[in-house]
Every structure is written in structure tokens, then in C-alpha cells.
Amino acid sequence: MASDQTRTAILAAAERLYADRGFGDVTLRDIVAEANVNLAAVNYHFGSKDELIAELFVTRSIQTNRERLNELKAAEERGGGRAAIDDIMRALVGPPLRGCLGPNREGSTAARFMIRASIESVPPIRRIKNREVDHLRKFAAAMRRALPGRDEAELYWGLHFALAMAHHTIREKERLLRLSEGKCDLDDVAGIIDRVVTVSVMALTHGEAPSKPVVRPMVAHGRLTRQDL
Amino acid sequence: MASDQTRTAILAAAERLYADRGFGDVTLRDIVAEANVNLAAVNYHFGSKDELIAELFVTRSIQTNRERLNELKAAEERGGGRAAIDDIMRALVGPPLRGCLGPNREGSTAARFMIRASIESVPPIRRIKNREVDHLRKFAAAMRRALPGRDEAELYWGLHFALAMAHHTIREKERLLRLSEGKCDLDDVAGIIDRVVTVSVMALTHGEAPSKPVVRPMVAHGRLTRQDL
DNA sequence: TTGCTTTTCAAACATTTGTATGAAACTATC
DNA sequence: GATAGTTTCATACAAATGTTTGAAAAGCAA
Numbered sequence A, B: 001m002a003s004d005q006t007r008t009a010i011l012a013a014a015e016r017l018y019a020d021r022g023f024g025d026v027t028l029r030d031i032v033a034e035a036n037v038n039l040a041a042v043n044y045h046f047g048s049k050d051e052l053i054a055e056l057f058v059t060r061s062i063q064t065n066r067e068r069l070n071e072l073k074a075a076e077e078r079g080g081g082r083a084a085i086d087d088i089m090r091a092l093v094g095p096p097l098r099g100c101l102g103p104n105r106e107g108s109t110a111a112r113f114m115i116r117a118s119i120e121s122v123p124p125i126r127r128i129k130n131r132e133v134d135h136l137r138k139f140a141a142a143m144r145r146a147l148p149g150r151d152e153a154e155l156y157w158g159l160h161f162a163l164a165m166a167h168h169t170i171r172e173k174e175r176l177l178r179l180s181e182g183k184c185d186l187d188d189v190a191g192i193i194d195r196v197v198t199v200s201v202m203a204l205t206h207g208e209a210p211s212k213p214v215v216r217p218m219v220a221h222g223r224l225t226r227q228d229l
Numbered sequence C: 001t002t003g004c005t006t007t008t009c010a011a012a013c014a015t016t017t018g019t020a021t022g023a024a025a026c027t028a029t030c
Numbered sequence D: 001g002a003t004a005g006t007t008t009c010a011t012a013c014a015a016a017t018g019t020t021t022g023a024a025a026a027g028c029a030a
Helices: A005-021 A028-035 A040-046 A049-078 A085-100 A109-119 A123-130 A132-146 A152-171 A173-179 A189-205 B005-021 B028-035 B040-046 B049-078 B085-100 B109-119 B123-130 B132-146 B152-171 B173-179 B189-205
Strands: none
Touching: A005 A028, A005 A040, A005 A049, A005 A109, A028 A040, A040 A049, A049 A085, A049 A109, A049 A123, A049 A132, A085 A109, A085 A132, A085 A152, A085 A189, A109 A152, A123 A132, A132 A152, A132 B173, A152 A173, A152 A189, A152 B152, A152 B173, A173 B132, A173 B152, A189 B189, B005 B028, B005 B040, B005 B049, B005 B109, B028 B040, B040 B049, B049 B085, B049 B109, B049 B123, B049 B132, B085 B109, B085 B132, B085 B152, B085 B189, B109 B152, B123 B132, B132 B152, B152 B173, B152 B189
């Protein structure tokens, strides 16, 4: 078996170009030029352009999903089989937020690619995203265990809003930065995660005390804290 | 001056096709065929394909923005110059949610077009969305008056999260429906607006009592209510 | 009608695009 | 080192697409 350095070079070049210029503006010829390989190599190694994009996206998605499930599992073990709702939401929104935001990730091609994939929406990526429902069901199940007796629809709305805040922050971070004239610190990823988790849990428990205080103890700037009850 | 029925026919056909099949799958030839006009008519009347898309989107955007500002103005008059935070958030998320969701809007081309524009993201639409910041500043100003002394960043985060929940609900309504197996009622627009407003206000006031109870008094299914403090 | 502007039309343009082909180069196994 | 399988390469293909053109048609004012 030959070294698949051509395959790898194509993947790296494609991810970089898509991240920088978007899916609409990058052609296969751009990619092979960047990767210094022949035009036909893409179809030889991946079958088609769409399959190349799909492979890029599933790779990163699997990464995020694995981190999510790891965090969920850890939280469940910590809680003796039943994770606290805070930790569940944190496991849900933490990985994608950490993966896409933050100053350290500034130059990360993977991060910029995932942001791009969240802004633009091309058919191969949409197809993969549609399969995400099965993955989310695991979180719905954990939430059901954490908040037994709670109306099912409420759980789904809470899950939905948590993803809304996380994804919208990733997708619209430039606009939020511009709107707030820099007052919102998009580099403080931990603080953002706390924010999203806190609001999600508030939405789910509608104001009741959470099962326990939010885990992360301190953040530099004034972020949301629970001061009710 | 001739009747611009050709212009109008193109706009209608384009909006319908884009709404149904997305921006990526619809060509100028599809549009002119649907409108029963000549291919060159698009460039004659609009200059380019992108300008046609832009005109479609600005028309609908202006509609939403006007409704928002009307609601905001009404709320400010009700409050003697200072609108309650609930009403501000409601003015922000109500119009787009009402415009895109609900069973009555099922067949509305405008609604489906705006949903599509929120899912796919093409350059001409992105350009227009970037100008939306000025519009949002008016809401930020109203929020500042409603919650004086509050940290500026907190206000922007609340605004950001409100938009996140509203837009994400519009954009991912099919997925939420599938994930919840129909348990989340996407046709109950008023209930959804209440939900988003309630959570947004909770995020902004982090658990404190709101300036007044949420306006809408009753909804059929069990939705979020404030029971804290 | 005459003359001028606006609008429509068929046709062609000029690229751009992803994909396919068939030969050449390379690699590894016997 | 011959052979079979794999990979690379230059090139061609074929189709789609937004845009342009120049003439014909339609409107309209005098």
C-alpha cells in the first residue's frame, strides 16, 4: 500500500481553502493547485467533490461528537449513573464552542472550517447534519434521567435552545463582536460556555435552583451567576 | 412608463423557486421559464442574478424590521418612553417568528423564502445581513434604557441569545420536530415567542423578577412560567 | 404617421466546472 | 527483473451558467 500523502495533501489543502474562502468560491482546481497534485487525484481518491467535502466534515464532526459523549460519560460516572443537568448541557455545548472559538484556535484550520460549515450550508454537509439527530437523542435521554417527570417537550426545547445559543455564537461571532463594539469577549471560551449552560439550565428548570452550582468557579469578567432563591 | 409586470413575474417566480429548491439549485433559466419571460429580462430589469436575490431579500427584511420597530415604538409609548424588557425582546423575536412559522404560513412563499435564506447563505444575502447591525443597535439602546446600570456586555449577550433562539428555531424547525417526534409544537407560534422571550429575559435578569409578568396569559400546553422568587 | 424610448426576444458568448480517459510512472511481490 | 496492481498525469469532455448583443417589437408623445 502506497503512502497516501496525496490524499492527505488534498484534505489539508481543501480544508484550508474552504475555511478561508468558503465552499462557493473554491474549485477543485484551486485545491489541487494548493496541494500540488493532479486534478484527477481528487476523483481518484475521493470519488467526487462532494465526497471530499463530506469526508472533511465527518472527520471534524466525529471529533466533536466523541468529545461530547466522553464528557457526558464522565459526568454520568461522577454522578453515579445520573449526570447533573448542568454537566449534560456543558457536555453538549462545550466541545463545539471550545473547538471553534478562542484565541488559541485563531489559526486553527479545523476551527475555521467548522465555522465556515456552520455559516454556509452545502448539500453534502446538510446530509451529514441530518444524521445528527441520533446523536442528540443520547443527550435527550440523559436529560430525561436528570430531570425525571419533566414534560418531554420542555426537555427538547431546552436542548434546542442550548444548541441555538452555541451554534449562533459560533456562526455570528463576528457580528456580535461588531455589534457590541468589542464589549463581548469572544475569546473567553470558558465564560461563554458558562453563559450558555447557565441560561440553558434556567430555561429547563425555569428559575428553580439547579441540582448544584455551575462548576467553573471564577472567570475574569462579570459573567452570569445564579443569585436567585 | 410601461407596466412592470415582467419585473413582478420574475420576482414572484424567483421567490417561489428559491423557497422550494434553494439558491444552489435554481438557475436563471429556471426562473424565466417559471415566469414565462425571456432569459435576458433578468439582467435587463435587475442587472444581475445577485441583485435579483438581493432585492427579494431586502423586501422581506424591510418588512420584518418595520414590524419590529413598530412593536418597539408601541411598547415604548405604552411605557411612557421606556419599554419593558419583555416587550423589547418580544418586538425583536416576534416578527421573524410570526413571519416564518405557524400553520397559516405553511403555504406562504415569503415565509418559505425567508426560511431558506436563513438556512442557505449566499453572498448577496450575507451582504445585506451584515447591515442589520445598525437595526439591532436600536434594540440595544432600548434595552439599555429598560435595564439601566446593567453591564453593556450582558445586554448584548442577551440580545444575541434571543436572536439565537429565534433564528435557530426558524432554521432548524424540521430537525426539532423530528428530534422531539412531534412533541414540540412548532405551530404554536405565540407559545414559542413566549418561550424565547421568557428565556431571554431570564438570561438578562439572571433570575431576578422581571419588570412585569410576561404579557401573554395562557397557552394550551405547559410552557415556561416564572415561578422563582 | 413620425420619431424616440423602453422593453422583449432569440441567439450566441465566454467561461467555469466537475468528471472521465488512457497512457505513463511508480511500487511491491514473486 | 518481470508482472500485476496502484497511483499520477496531461488532456479532453460535456454540460451548465450568467451575461451580452443587436435587432425586432411595443409604447408613447408630438
